[in-house]
Every structure is written in C-alpha cells, then in structure tokens.
Amino acid sequence: MTWLVWRQHRAQFYLGAALLAAFAVVIAITGVQVADQYHAAEAACAAGQGCRHLGGLFLGSHAVGFLVISTLGAPVLVGLFLGAPLLAAEYETGTTQFAWMQSVTRKHWLAVKVSWMLLAAAVWGGVISILVTWWSGPDNAQQLDAFKPGRFDLMGAVPVAYALFAMALGIAAGALLRRVLPAIAVTLAGFIAARAVITLLLRPHYMSAVTVLYKVTGAGYTPAGSYWQIAQGVIGPNGQTLPQPNGVDYLDGIPLAYLPGSCAAPARGAATVPASCSQALAHFRGFLTYQPADRYWTFQGIETGIFLVLAAALIALTAFVVLRRDA
Amino acid sequence: MTPLHGVPDLRGPDHEVPADSLEGTGLGEAQRPPGPAAIATSGLSKRYRKVSALTDCTVTVPEGRITALIGPNGAGKTTLLHLLAGLALPTAGEMTVNGATPRQDPAFLADIGFLAQEIPLYRRMSAADHIRVGAHLNPRWDGASVQERLTSLNIPLDRAVGKLSGGQRAQVALALTLAKQPRLLLLDEPVAALDPLARRNFLGVLAGAVAANGLTVVMSSHLVADMERVCDHLIMLSSSRVQLCGDIEDLLAEHQILVGPRKEITAIQKSHSVIQVTRTPRQLTLLVRGNGPVADPAFQASDVSLEELVLAYLGQDAPPALTALTTEGDDQ
Numbered sequence: 335m336t337w338l339v340w341r342q343h344r345a346q347f348y349l350g351a352a353l354l355a356a357f358a359v360v361i362a363i364t365g366v367q368v369a370d371q372y373h374a375a376e377a378a379c380a381a382g383q384g385c386r387h388l389g390g391l392f393l394g395s396h397a398v399g400f401l402v403i404s405t406l407g408a409p410v411l412v413g414l415f416l417g418a419p420l421l422a423a424e425y426e427t428g429t430t431q432f433a434w435m436q437s438v439t440r441k442h443w444l445a446v447k448v449s450w451m452l453l454a455a456a457v458w459g460g461v462i463s464i465l466v467t468w469w470s471g472p473d474n475a476q477q478l479d480a481f482k483p484g485r486f487d488l489m490g491a492v493p494v495a496y497a498l499f500a501m502a503l504g505i506a507a508g509a510l511l512r513r514v515l516p517a518i519a520v521t522l523a524g525f526i527a528a529r530a531v532i533t534l535l536l537r538p539h540y541m542s543a544v545t546v547l548y549k550v551t552g553a554g555y556t557p558a559g560s561y562w563q564i565a566q567g568v569i570g571p572n573g574q575t576l577p578q579p580n581g582v583d584y585l586d587g588i589p590l591a592y593l594p595g596s597c598a599a600p601a602r603g604a605a606t607v608p609a610s611c612s613q614a615l616a617h618f619r620g621f622l623t624y625q626p627a628d629r630y631w632t633f634q635g636i637e638t639g640i641f642l643v644l645a646a647a648l649i650a651l652t653a654f655v656v657l658r659r660d661a
Numbered sequence: 662m663t664p665l666h667g668v669p670d671l672r673g674p675d676h677e678v679p680a681d682s683l684e685g686t687g688l689g690e691a692q693r694p695p696g697p698a699a700i701a702t703s704g705l706s707k708r709y710r711k712v713s714a715l716t717d718c719t720v721t722v723p724e725g726r727i728t729a730l731i732g733p734n735g736a737g738k739t740t741l742l743h744l745l746a747g748l749a750l751p752t753a754g755e756m757t758v759n760g761a762t763p764r765q766d767p768a769f770l771a772d773i774g775f776l777a778q779e780i781p782l783y784r785r786m787s788a789a790d791h792i793r794v795g796a797h798l799n800p801r802w803d804g805a806s807v808q809e810r811l812t813s814l815n816i817p818l819d820r821a822v823g824k825l826s827g828g829q830r831a832q833v834a835l836a837l838t839l840a841k842q843p844r845l846l847l848l849d850e851p852v853a854a855l856d857p858l859a860r861r862n863f864l865g866v867l868a869g870a871v872a873a874n875g876l877t878v879v880m881s882s883h884l885v886a887d888m889e890r891v892c893d894h895l896i897m898l899s900s901s902r903v904q905l906c907g908d909i910e911d912l913l914a915e916h917q918i919l920v921g922p923r924k925e926i927t928a929i930q931k932s933h934s935v936i937q938v939t940r941t942p943r944q945l946t947l948l949v950r951g952n953g954p955v956a957d958p959a960f961q962a963s964d965v966s967l968e969e970l971v972l973a974y975l976g977q978d979a980p981p982a983l984t985a986l987t988t989e990g991d992d993q
Binding site: 335337338341428441 | 766774775782783790800
C-alpha cells in the first residue's frame with residue numbers, strides 16, 4: 335500500500351519538498367542578517383548610543399516579513415491540494431473499485447493513505463513553524479507581540495495542528511462529496527471559518543483574562559513580556575465603560591462630555607489642570623484586560639489540542655463514511 | 662429471507678410443469694452432476710433508499726462455468742456483481758462466494774477478480790506501474806503474464822494508461838484482473854464500450870485464460886449475441902428479479918417453440934407452461950417450457966435459440982404489435 339501511496343503522490347512530495355527547501359534557504363539567509371542587526375543594535379543600546387531605533391530594525395526586510403506573515407495560509411495548502419483530492423479523486427475516477435478489488439481491505443487501504451497524508455501535513459506545518467519561530471526570535475524579543483493573533487498562529491505547535499486539521503478536513507470533505515473541486519472549496523471555506531471562529535471567539539477565553547485598573551492620570555500599566563492585550567479603556571464613576579475617544583475632545587482617554595468644562599483647556603494642551611478637573615479625573619480608572627505572557631505555552635497547548643480533536647473527529651467521520659458506504 | 666424459496670427439490674416431483682417457478686435449476690442439475698457452487702445466493706435483496714435494485718435473488722453458479730448475466734439496463738446486474746464482490750452489502754438475504762460470505766478480508770478478496778464497467782485504472786500511471794501496484798497488494802500475482810499478454814497485443818507498458826485507447830485499456834484491466842489469479846472472475850459489461858474487433862479480441866483473451874486456469878466467470882451484458890459464443894451458464898435479470906438461472910444447454914432443451922393455427926391453447930397449457938404467445942393473422946407461435954411431446958398434432962415443435970429464449974422472458978423487448986404476453990412467474 336505504501337508503494338501505491340508513494341507512486342500516486344511522489345510528484346506532490348517533490349514539489350512540497352522543493353517549496354520547503356526554498357523557504358528554508360530564504361529564512362536562513364535573512365534570519366542570520368536579522369539576528370546580526372538585532373545584536374548590533376542591542377550592543378549599541380547597551381553602550382548608551384540610543385535604543386530608540388530598534389523599532390525600525392526590520393525596515394530592510396519587508397518582503398521577507400511579508401513572506402513570514404503569509405505562512406498563516408500555509409497549513410490549508412496541504413488540505414486543498416493533498417487532502418481534498420485524496421479520496422475525492424479516487425471516487426471521481428472510479429479507481430476505488432480498482433484499489434478495493436486488490437487483496438487489501440478497505441480499512442487497510444484507508445488507514446495507510448490517511449496516515450501518510452497526516453504525517454506529510456505534520457511535517458509541512460512543523461518545518462514551516464520551526465523556521466518561522468527561529469526567524470522571528472529577534473522580532474519577538476523586540477516587539478513583544480508573539481502572543482498576539484496573527485503572530486501566535488505562526489509559531490510554536492499550532493501550525494502543526496492547523497495543518498493536520500486542514501488535511502483531515504480535506505480528506506473528510508472528499509469522502510463526503512466524492513468530487514474534487516467541491517471538496518477543495520469546502521476545505522478552504524471550512525478552514526477559514528474554523529480558524530476565524532476559534533481565534534476570535536474561543537481563544538480569548540481559554541483562561542480568564544487578567545484585568546488591571548490604574549489611575550488615568552498616572553503612567554498607565556504595561557504588563558511584563560509578550561502579553562496579549564484583549565481590551566483597554568476607561569471606567570467611569572458609575573462603573574460604566576466609556577466609549578473609545580475619537581477626534582480631539584478628550585483628556586487622558588476620557589471624552590470631554592464626561593468631564594466638567596474646566597477640563598477643556600488641558601485637553602487642548604494647557605499645562606495646568608484646574609483642581610475641579612483633577613477631582614473629576616480621580617473618579618475614573620483606566621483598565622487593561624490581557625493574557626499574561628507566561629500563559630503563552632498553555633494557550634499553544636489548548637489551541638493545538640482543539641485542532642487535534644477536530645482533526646481526529648474528521649478522520650473518524652471519514653472512516654465511518656468510507657467503510658460503511660457501498661462502492 | 663425466505664431460505665426455501667427457489668429450491669425446487671423441496672416442492673415435490675412436478676418438474677415437468679414448473680408452474681410457479683422459472684428460476685429453479687433442478688432440471689439442469691439432475692442431468693449433470695453439479696460441482697461445488699462457486700456462487701450460491703438465497704433471497705438476496707438490495708434497496709437503495711426507496712429503489713429496489715435487486716429483489717429476492719436466488720441463483721447458483723457451479724465452479725468452472727462461464728456465466729452470462731443478461732438483462733436490460735437497470736435490471737440489477739451491476740448490483741448483483743457488487744454484492745458478490747463484497748463492494749456493497751445486501752439489504753436482505755444470504756450468499757456464499759467461493760465458500761465464504763463476501764467480506765472485507767484479504768483472503769476472500771484474493772480469490773475474486775472484479776472488473777468494473779468503467780474500467781477504472783490510474784490514468785496517469787503506466788501498465789508497468791499497475792503491475793507493480795498489484796505485486797504489492799496481492800499474495801498471488803503473476804505480473805509476467807500481464808507483460809506477456811500486453812506485449813503480444815502491442816500495448817505499450819510504459820505509457821500512461823489514460824493515453825491508451827478504450828480497447829487497450831480494457832485489455833490492460835483484464836490482464837491485471839487475471840494476474841491476481843482469482844478463482845472467480847466478475848466482469849461488469851466488459852465489452853460494452855468496445856468496438857467489434859476489440860470486443861472479439863477481449864473475449865478471445867478471456868476464453869483462453871479461462872481454459873488455461875479453469876476459473877469461474879460471471880460477466881454481465883445486455884447483448885445476448887456476445888455472450889452466446891463463450892458462455893455455458895445463464896442468469897437472466899429483469900426489473901431487479903431473476904427470470905432464469907441455469908445451464909444454457911439445459912435451458913434451451915427445456916424450452917421449445919410451437920407453431921400452429923390460431924386456436925385455444927388450453928390443451929397445451931395442461932402439459933407445458935406457456936412463456937410467450939405471438940399471434941399473427943394466420944398462425945400462433947408459442948414459446949413453452951417443458952420438453953415433452955405436445956398432444957395437439959396441429960402444432961409443430963422446433964428448437965429455441967438463446968436469443969429467442971431471452972427475449973421471450975424479457976417480454977417487453979419483443980415488438981408489442983405482434984405479441985400478447987403471458988410472462989408467467991413474473992410476479993412471484
């Protein structure tokens with residue numbers, strides 16, 4: 335069976351390996367450059383020659399930065415081009431009837447095909463994740479945004495789980511629809527929907543977020559490390575959350591409509607704050623709701639687990655459909 | 662579901678007038694000692710949602726026979742073959758194929774060769790690739806015979822099978838099916854898509870392989886003429902039901918055509934079951950089951966051909982303007 339899988343998919347294997355190799359070369363070369371730049375800037379900062387320019391460190395590699403961000407879409411590719419056709423193409427061309435009439439049970443046939451595909455997906459997601467995680471090391475240290483949506487999804491364990499999920503989704507769609515193009519369309523839509531729903535609705539709640547209150551007139555509050563900010567704003571005297579300030583008529587993040595008239599002058603830039611205004615400001619509290627940096631790997635683990643469970647359910651559905659249905 | 666159904670021996674000794682059963686094989690097997698059955702089904706039925714694809718099918722195929730599975734399109738031929746090959750599960754009934762119930766088991770599958778109507782092959786792979794696939798997936802595999810056969814037919818081994826002609830693809834698929842060295846070969850409309858020359862080549866190769874290996878074959882077709890030359894056993898399906906099953910020679914001997922004047926046929930119906938009545942202005946042609954002499958001297962008996970027999974049982978395939986049909990046993 336393994337030989338048949340290899341014979342059927344060797345072209346895709348070569349293409350995938352070539353893409354990974356090319357990506358690795360680009361990442362290795364630019365990654366070394368980025369690391370050198372970072373260490374040089376760090377040394378300059380330590381020598382007291384200014385640390386401010388660290389923020390603009392990666393201006394020279396926008397293209398590679400874009401390439402790295404675009405690996406957000408890498409996991410679904412295996413689902414689209416390997417997973418969806420895996421069974422759909424066999425049903426579509428009738429070759430299931432060739433394979434199933436060799437001296438191999440349908441269960442064995444399915445198990446071997448699916449196992450190799452899942453392994454391929456894990457390797458694809460894993461290699462890309464390792465490269466991106468390594469490349470992003472200096473960037474993470476500088477920007478402290480590894481926990482934020484869009485970066486969190488590129489690194490660590492989750493790309494592997496996404497790729498496995500995409501593959502399982504493609505295989506299941508192909509088994510159910512038995513047509514390649516509809517299976518590809520369903521895989522793409524399903525992957526995007528699952529990722530969006532879980533990222534936006536579930537991920538913020540894997541653990542209860544921490545909320546910190548601080549005086550609006552003070553320096554504010556910045557948690558340590560690469561934390562993930564969920565929400566930030568101001569709470570008024572009655573405990574209500576104020577709308578986000580828009581335009582210019584606000585002071586310390588508070589719209590002037592909530593403040594006495596004496597606050598109008600400082601809002602326009604006057605240096606002195608009248609006492610009545612200070613008194614009013616003392617009744618407001620700034621708040622920051624966030625997930626602390628030390629939860630990063632817990633969140634990686636939870637999200638990986640969710641997508642692995644989804645993938646397992648899809649594989650079970652595939653087995654049920656393929657083994658129960660008449661040829 | 663009705664295990665006794667269609668087993669003529671349990672119905673008493675009235676074989677001469679099988680008034681209610683047209684599917685018994687009792688007469689044929691009485692004359693020729695039956696080998697062990699390669700296929701035996703009992704009350705086999707298959708429903709797809711509300712459509713009945715096969716109803717109460719009870720047939721027997723002895724080992725070593727080449728069986729023609731005849732019937733119009735949609736009669737249930739493919740369904741029966743799929744059930745026998747284990748590709749589909751029956752809704753009701755029982756069957757034994759090569760001594761076992763069809764199931765997902767390497768040993769069972771190794772003994773079955775099945776060639777689907779669409780001649781499924783991996784279009785981008787060459788015949789040589791398919792030979793290697795077969796070698797990996799089958800305990801018995803005669804890859805050399807495929808090479809030999811295809812070479813003798815001038816079919817390139819290294820070209821993607823998608824680029825071969827339909828006839829060549831069918832030959833590749835047949836050679837691969839035979840390389841498995843099955844005990845039972847199931848072929849679904851193997852020649853339907855082939856031109857007459859390719860059709861003759863295909864059947865020739867098949868007949869040669871059968872002679873060499875002594876395997877049992879069931880092949881379906883909606884054309885009688887193709888099957889007549891190579892087959893010695895017949896299963897006829899119509900509207901999902903078995904109409905006839907038995908040795909072709911025996912079936913032909915059991916039936917006769919009677920030609921006589923237009924008159925009442927009640928006397929004949931006492932000794933023979935009338936399958937088909939064809940009236941013309943001056944005469945009456947009857948196809949009857951039962952090979953005994955006819956009491957009425959006005960009727961002349963003659964032999965029946967396989968095509969006439971099949972058409973008579975199919976009924977609706979005969980020209981309706983000239984026939985009044987009594988297709989007895991149709992509603993059992």
